[in-house]
Amino acid sequence: MEWFWILIWSGIGTALGWTYRLGWGALLSLVVGGGSLTLIAYIAFLEGWWIPLVPPIIAFTTSGIAIAGYIANWEHQERQMVMTLFGRHVTPQIAEMIWQSRDELIARGQLTGKKMIATVLFADLKGFSTIAETMAADALMCWLNEYMNGMADLVLDHKGIVDKLIGDAVMAVFGVPIPRTTSEEISQDAIAAVSCAVAMGEKLKLLNSQ
Secondary structure (H helix, E strand, C coil): CHHHHHHHHHHHHHHHHHHHCCCHHHHHHHHHHHHHHHHHHHHHHHCCCCCCCHHHHHHHHHHHHHHHHHHHHHHHHHHHHHHHHHCCCCCHHHHHHHHHCHHHHEECCEECCCCCCCEEEEECCCCHHHHHHHCCHHHHHHHHHHHHHHHHHHHHHCCCEEEEEECCEEEEEECCCCCCCCHHHHHHHHHHHHHHHHHHHHHHHHHHHC
């Protein structure tokens, strides 16, 4: 009977740890649970019943902390995976949105395939081959790196994702990976892509003037 009582409180601790995980909620649940167990044991003692107190409290506390720690570690690994996949290509705000929607986007550690509407922006340098032939290799690479970094920053500023950087070409996508569900959201993606293209043109003028 004593082992059954301990097992019950171990299960309660596990359930509370799973529900509240780490944080103030978990701490409060442990305090309330431990207090409740103490109160039950005290009332039983007054009625002439002996209920073990210390072993159930230990089982309750350790099981709650163990499951909360396990979940926290698992979520940390999931977040690291999301940041590895997207952290270099999106803003922190979009990365956080992806994390909040991870159950819809990620299954078994991989992105799930999904059909959605997106706006794609392509940009490349007119006459780049001719320009490349007239510049020294080190000067060309320095200028091209500055150009690519500037274009990528503009894509992120307009809430897009840099899909590819190939030579002098940039491919950016707006409206992924979080699916757009309304025509207004889809229109906003298109507007953001056009605004980004205009900003790219202005940035290129600035680079050329330098």
